[in-house]
Amino acid sequence: MAKIKVNNMSQKEKIYNILKEAEDILSGEKISIMLGISRVSVWKHVKGMVHSGIPVVTSPQGYRLTPDPDSLNPWEFGEWQDRMHYFQEISSTMDEATELARQDCPDFTVVVAERQTQGRGRMKRVWFSGDGGLYFTVVVRPDIPVMLASLVNLAAAVEMAALLRSSYGIYASLKWPNDILIDRAKICGILSQMETEGDRISHLRIGVGLNVNNSPELDEPGAVSLKTLSGHPVSRREILVAFLNRFEERLTGFDPETLIADWRSNNTTIGRHVSISTVKKTVQGTAVDIDSHGGLILKMADGSHETAIHGDCFHT
Ligand code: BTN
Numbered sequence: 001m002a003k004i005k006v007n008n009m010s011q012k013e014k015i016y017n018i019l020k021e022a023e024d025i026l027s028g029e030k031i032s033i034m035l036g037i038s039r040v041s042v043w044k045h046v047k048g049m050v051h052s053g054i055p056v057v058t059s060p061q062g063y064r065l066t067p068d069p070d071s072l073n074p075w076e077f078g079e080w081q082d083r084m085h086y087f088q089e090i091s092s093t094m095d096e097a098t099e100l101a102r103q104d105c106p107d108f109t110v111v112v113a114e115r116q117t118q119g120r121g122r123m124k125r126v127w128f129s130g131d132g133g134l135y136f137t138v139v140v141r142p143d144i145p146v147m148l149a150s151l152v153n154l155a156a157a158v159e160m161a162a163l164l165r166s167s168y169g170i171y172a173s174l175k176w177p178n179d180i181l182i183d184r185a186k187i188c189g190i191l192s193q194m195e196t197e198g199d200r201i202s203h204l205r206i207g208v209g210l211n212v213n214n215s216p217e218l219d220e221p222g223a224v225s226l227k228t229l230s231g232h233p234v235s236r237r238e239i240l241v242a243f244l245n246r247f248e249e250r251l252t253g254f255d256p257e258t259l260i261a262d263w264r265s266n267n268t269t270i271g272r273h274v275s276i277s278t279v280k281k282t283v284q285g286t287a288v289d290i291d292s293h294g295g296l297i298l299k300m301a302d303g304s305h306e307t308a309i310h311g312d313c314f315h316t
Contacts, residue, residue: 027062097137132213150294185224
């Protein structure tokens with residue numbers, strides 16, 4: 001499993017930055033002089049970079065970096081760089097995030113992968129995670145009561161949908177609890193897991209799968225990608241950075257009332273007849289609102305009300 005190391009300016013990162021600035025092919029000798037290391041070391045570092053998926057083209061004249069606006073290489077993430085953990089392939093970004101969180105990683109640590117071999121969704125479903133999609137998990141440590149944790153999931157969905165609308169001009173709506181749909185087609189799913197210590201949240205892992213340049217319709221009829229909608233490839237890095245900035249801002253000075261209002265005004269669930277399934281039971285009714293904890297309030301056939309706290313929601 002090739003991972004790009006995140007640490008203080010490694011030689012590889014220095015070589016990457018030199019190649020990024022260079023206008024033409026740069027010889028190994030020039031780089032070795034700039035860094036005060038041998039040409040063989042330069043060659044070994046470049047070999048390692050290529051192994052990690054960095055598009056460095058080598059030729060007898062030297063090295064050249066192919067510009068890639070879609071690259072998820074942590075060195076392209078500016079102020080987020082130190083919190084990015086990038087993998088070309090991983091079982092699930094949730095697994096790595098769990099380990100990092102249990103080792104006390106900082107708030108807003110991000111695990112991102114080009115593909116997942118065991119990507120998963122809610123209710124233990126498979127999340128197909130082929131090349132071109134955006135798959136990441138953010139570890140957050142919000143200082144809010146455990147009973148408000150579901151609102152953090154809603155916040156992630158609200159921010160991703162707002163980003164898709166404002167930057168890509170597509171009308172993304174929210175299906176309770178945190179799916180993002182374009183018309184009826186799913187473009188984004190969010191899986192969240194929580195660990196607590198007594199009555200406080202130790203951390204939440206918010207896993208996001210967004211169909212960007214992949215072809216989800218091959219595995220999931222009824223799913224759609226940003227590339228299909230916009231007619232051209234879209235930079236996953238641009239989306240991830242914009243999402244992280246928005247999500248961080250939303251959680252800073254977290255305001256549940258504004259969040260719930262934002263969710264309400266962009267949702268497609270309220271007013272519909274729905275079926276909510278959990279591992280234990282399925283309930284059906286008309287969705288009438290969400291409550292202050294993010295639960296979905298249903299009006300049942302007999303006129304009574306029930307609140308679903310979690311579960312899979314189907315618009316029927
Ligand atoms: C769902 O709609 O059921 C939730 C899907 C969540 C998928 C993402 S992809 C990144 C992270 N890693 C996983 O294995 N799952 C989440």
